[in-house]
Amino acid sequence: MDKFTTLDGLVAPLDRANVDTDQIIPKQFLKSIKRTGFGPNLFDEWRYLDEGQPGRDNSQRPLNTDFVLNQPRYQGAQILLTRRNFGCGSSREHAPWALLDYGFRAIIAPSFADIFFNNCFKNGVLPIVLPEAVIDALFDEVEQTEGYTLNVDLAGQYVQRPNGERTAFEVDPFRKHCLLNGLDDIGLTLQDADAIHAYEAARQKKEPWVFVE
Amino acid sequence: MAGKTLYDKLWDAHLVTERDDGSALIYIDRQIIHEVTSPQAFEGLRLAGRQPWRVGANFATLDHNVPTTPFSNASEIVDDTSRIQVQTLEDNTRSFGIREFGIGDVRQGIVHVMAPEQGAVLPGMTVVCGDSHTSTNGALGCLAHGIGTSEVEHVLATQCLVAKKMKNMQVRVEGDLGPGVTAKDVVLHIIGVIGTAGGNGHALEFAGSAIESLSMEGRMTICNMSIEAGARAGMVAVDDKTIAYCEGRPFAPTGEQWDQAVAYWRTLRSDDDAVFDTLVEIDAAEIQPQVSWGTSPEMVLPVGATLPDPDSETDAVKRSGMVRAYEYMGLTPGMKISDIHVDRVFIGSCTNSRIEDLRAAAEVARGRKKSDSVKQVLVVPGSGLVKRQAEEEGLDKIFLAAGFEWREPGCSMCLAMNPDRLLPGEHCASTSNRNFEGRQGNGGRTHLVSPAMAAAAAVAGHFVDIRRFAEEA
Numbered sequence A: 001m002d003k004f005t006t007l008d009g010l011v012a013p014l015d016r017a018n019v020d021t022d023q024i025i026p027k028q029f030l031k032s033i034k035r036t037g038f039g040p041n042l043f044d045e046w047r048y049l050d051e052g053q054p055g056r057d058n059s060q061r062p063l064n065t066d067f068v069l070n071q072p073r074y075q076g077a078q079i080l081l082t083r084r085n086f087g088c089g090s091s092r093e094h095a096p097w098a099l100l101d102y103g104f105r106a107i108i109a110p111s112f113a114d115i116f117f118n119n120c121f122k123n124g125v126l127p128i129v130l131p132e133a134v135i136d137a138l139f140d141e142v143e144q145t146e147g148y149t150l151n152v153d154l155a156g157q158y159v160q161r162p163n164g165e166r167t168a169f170e171v172d173p174f175r176k177h178c179l180l181n182g183l184d185d186i187g188l189t190l191q192d193a194d195a196i197h198a199y200e201a202a203r204q205k206k207e208p209w210v211f212v213e
Numbered sequence B: 001m002a003g004k005t006l007y008d009k010l011w012d013a014h015l016v017t018e019r020d021d022g023s024a025l026i027y028i029d030r031q032i033i034h035e036v037t038s039p040q041a042f043e044g045l046r047l048a049g050r051q052p053w054r055v056g057a058n059f060a061t062l063d064h065n066v067p068t069t070p071f072s073n074a075s076e077i078v079d080d081t082s083r084i085q086v087q088t089l090e091d092n093t094r095s096f097g098i099r100e101f102g103i104g105d106v107r108q109g110i111v112h113v114m115a116p117e118q119g120a121v122l123p124g125m126t127v128v129c130g131d132s133h134t135s136t137n138g139a140l141g142c143l144a145h146g147i148g149t150s151e152v153e154h155v156l157a158t159q160c161l162v163a164k165k166m167k168n169m170q171v172r173v174e175g176d177l178g179p180g181v182t183a184k185d186v187v188l189h190i191i192g193v194i195g196t197a198g199g200n201g202h203a204l205e206f207a208g209s210a211i212e213s214l215s216m217e218g219r220m221t222i223c224n225m226s227i228e229a230g231a232r233a234g235m236v237a238v239d240d241k242t243i244a245y246c247e248g249r250p251f252a253p254t255g256e257q258w259d260q261a262v263a264y265w266r267t268l269r270s271d272d273d274a275v276f277d278t279l280v281e282i283d284a285a286e287i288q289p290q291v292s293w294g295t296s297p298e299m300v301l302p303v304g305a306t307l308p309d310p311d312s313e314t315d316a317v318k319r320s321g322m323v324r325a326y327e328y329m330g331l332t333p334g335m336k337i338s339d340i341h342v343d344r345v346f347i348g349s350c351t352n353s354r355i356e357d358l359r360a361a362a363e364v365a366r367g368r369k370k371s372d373s374v375k376q377v378l379v380v381p382g383s384g385l386v387k388r389q390a391e392e393e394g395l396d397k398i399f400l401a402a403g404f405e406w407r408e409p410g411c412s413m414c415l416a417m418n419p420d421r422l423l424p425g426e427h428c429a430s431t432s433n434r435n436f437e438g439r440q441g442n443g444g445r446t447h448l449v450s451p452a453m454a455a456a457a458a459v460a461g462h463f464v465d466i467r468r469f470a471e472e473a
């Protein structure tokens, strides 16, 4: 997993609540057996006027020029600003894979769906929860200012606006540690292998039926 | 000290170790695997040179990509990417020695139908699957939730998950359900009340006399849609029905171990003095047959209602969501639900494809015919075993006589990864769980309903109140 420390990135506004994972990456792209290559099909049904299929050359497809990510001023955006309950729906990790592959490293919203939130951390994408009032203000600023960037500092746990104003955000210490250091958490868990074996031995006595082979 | 909730008990029983930073390692008893969310996890294992920690904890089957027309081998799947995904699962389970109920096996089916049916999942277990509707299994009194692919790999490699304890929420539904009101209506009503983010961060327990009165199938329907209420996990306490359901299942204990298991399982309920962070109380008598009208499961109404006016919604974010939903659904405020015509009907999915669901739909279809204005009615059993049972009861004959199609098990038009799908603009009465834009096919318009309501809509050509339908017809 890529490390996440600080990010100074262009912000793109997606002014919708309850953006679900079917919207982030439609199901036909879930048939891939890889983790990469989903970026061109991020928000596929909103970005293009026709229906996307895996393996098609996306550069030849008609774009929906009304869709915000297709506007020239947001090209190269690394931070997605959006509304409440972002990422609701399925557990597909293809959603953060698609966001990452497109270039997003941080997502700012008033709230996220639980599984999506969790999946982001596994892939070096930082989901940031900020109060609704701050989000409203950010939407205004982003829309008014071309080339609007935000500075995200994970170690310091703040988002800094161009005027220097900082807003703090919460992040779970374990997830922060993994993200800052780009750690593989399977390796970390395996350090507790003895504890897992001991647990299994105790459970086996109490609930032997759990341990079918 | 306050008593423990069911979730507290399940959590405590699976805690391997707690870390200083507040995270914990939780032991996972069962992992259910399907073809869509596992290939990258197996690839990760291979790249790191790791083996599954406990092979026997895993149960795999195929569901999302499989055609629902008869076929006997993966090589017959026409769509290249679907076929490769199915074959990849077959290769992975073979090379890692994982049990798989594959093509042609009568046990094959939707993961969340197969697992309880086999007794692969039992009370008191922790259950995960790379699929958000894993919450279905919570109906058996276990802690079951969806995970992402990185976590699928983590569980394969370590049999544990890094987790943080969720908050406790209880939804109590007290009283008697009215005639024609099913588990599906109960859960849609709950989502209408608490919203699709209502359960975020919570483990959700469904309780109260109305929940207790439901069959195990009905409880599975309710727990299934916990995720649409924002909660990763939903559960119901163990009672006599739970135990009767588990008895004799292929992977359930027998003899002395069975007695030991039952004694333990009976403790799996929230203590009387347990405290919940959030408590929601619902009067069962208020629940009516439901129909969703928009593109989020919280956009749901009783069948007799008229569609709401966005202008009377005070929350700006919700209002703009409604406006967008009207545009997508091709509906207008003030319209009656019963005036919505349906083009296709889908009876199936992990929400409503168990035997009881098919019986309810067949009850309505018996001796009737689908409306000529309805292009297609698909009935897709949740597993090969459900299909066999339905055929033994003659339900397939009833459906076929009514002009419905009787298919092979799988996810089918719930998410349209296989050839079953809606065309742009088509309205579908669907017993599935999500009405998101494009969920059942690009441009398709989904209305979530119970199996009986879906069958009634198939006959009438538009939504009808199942309570009146029974009287009239």
Ligand code: SF4
Pocket: B063, B064, B110, B111, B112, B131, B133, B349, B350, B351, B410, B411, B414, B415, B432, B433
């Ligand atoms: S039936 Fe639908 S919701 Fe259930 S597992 Fe399959 S695709 Fe997911």
